[in-house]
Amino acid sequence: MEGRPTRLPPRDATPADIDLSDIQGNVLRGYTMPAAAYLMLRISDVAQATTLLRRSLPLVCTAETWDRQPAAAINLSFSYAGFQRLGLDPDTLASFPPAFREGMRARATLLGDVGPSAPDQWEFDEPHVLVSVYAADAERLEETLGSVLVPDTQDGVELLHVQRAHDLPGGKDHFGFFDGVSQPAIQGSGVLSRPGDGIRQGEHGWREVATGEVLLGYPDEDRTLPKAPHAPYDRNGTYVVLRKLAVDTAAFRRFVADAGYPGGPEMLAAKIVGRWPDGTPLALAPDGPDEALASDPARINDFGYADDPQGLRCPLGSHIRRANPRDAPSFFGGRLSARHRIVRRGRAYGDPLPPGVLDDDGADRGLVFVSFQSNLWRQFETIQAQWINDGDRFGLGRDTDPLVGEPYPGATKLTVPGTPPYFVTSRPRLVTMRGGAYLFQPSMTALRHLARLDG
């Protein structure tokens, strides 16, 4: 099993300004462990489930710097229904924001989860608890899964769904593109940022994103504390978005091959994504991939859109430009984008479709999308509903994201700016939602409180 390619190694450590021992690790650390699984649990017996939680706590990995990578790590998060089941008091429950209380199913129409992506098609109900398990290899993963859920014991939980995930060869996603290049650098988190990780500052500089954009209890980009639930959930916790997204690799390949784009299928694919398959950004290299650039951690993400207002290099509607518009004109030099950043920890699942195959083989493959943010509506939902699934913010009418957007009738066109521009129409559905949930990932202090270990 392969991990991340060596040309983009993990970011180096630097002294932290926040209490890393109180923060669950996957918020601030990518772990770079190639095997993962997501256990979705429902609580059937609160007392027994609390015992299970106490037993699991020693396995929970914090954000503290490792001397040596552990063989496995777990992290725990809870849905609103899970908190209700665990008996949080009404005042504390009411202090959580509406999007979290309502849950992802109730917000499906807003998010564009309709038709084949609608909740009545999902594979699993809303879990009470999400256990994210990461391991150095498949064997360690299974060992850890076995230690969390011991067979034939009364753990007071029901396993709704288990989703295994793994890194694909070369760090690519199922569309064949090097993925996970861009992450917001979080102020004080103890991770040395790379150019492009944060927010554009001046012509060539970058600064880190305020801690409060991702973790509750710290000032955000507006220099105020993000609205938070009651203690002990008000500090060092974060909201989690979990989405299982099935990918139709064959449909993507046929679409770019049949579109008749003058630059050819590979360039059209790059125009759709905003990067070449090796990760080279179109903003820096619009004519073709640049191996030296894509292999340089200091350059692969060091770009903006201020000097490409018409999208002649990177189309206005391309996937990465929609998901993070950076300093694009009308985003106020990046200040607007800065309020809509998310930490992504998604992982692929399923085996890749062999190269060159244009017919779907029926295998289940896709992405387990996971993101962390301090405000579900302002961050994830705004990106998903207004930037991915609408084109208005970019002057593109109703057109949705050509890679992951919902193909609403009349919204399946991609405009590739140029002289003349090129229009690609009738984009098929490339991504289908298979299930998801909004969760809250508490601090270690709050986890101990939930486990009745805080006295």
Add this chain to the structure above:
Amino acid sequence: MSNENGTAYALTTYARVETGHEDALDAYLAALPTGADSPFARLDGVHLARVQVFRKLVHQGPHQRPDPLRHAHLVVSTTFNGGLDEHLEALAEHVPECDEWWGHCVRYPGRGDRAAFVAYVRSIQRRTSLFSTPFPTATVDDVRQSIALRAQVIDFAAATQHLSADDLHRRFLETF
């Protein structure tokens, strides 16, 4: 700033909600249809309309002085073509829902007495302090026609992008 911008008018009203009616009013507004079924879709000249309950004002950070509200207020704002009197007459005539939302507010007289209705809305009107519109002289019909033309041009461009210059010219003249 003014309530008028080009040929468009921005009506902004704040009505104090009767104490204890806040939840019922919120529930009523949440159930109102939007889009083509919106009550305001019955009025030809309305660009946009918003009806919402303000229970408290947003505090946008330490630079802003906190401004608590003693009572919840119903905020109704509309942007439309034409004059205010005609708009209020049209509201009274075609939007019976007014009686539901303003019926939760103090001193609302109902629509039966048109003069009293118009006087009430004028009494709760506030001067619009920031009125920005991208098309200050376009009517709703103008905007709709422009959107339809935009769609037609895009469809034409997509359908003809492989044609030669001569064929493109001929098709353009045929289409437009």
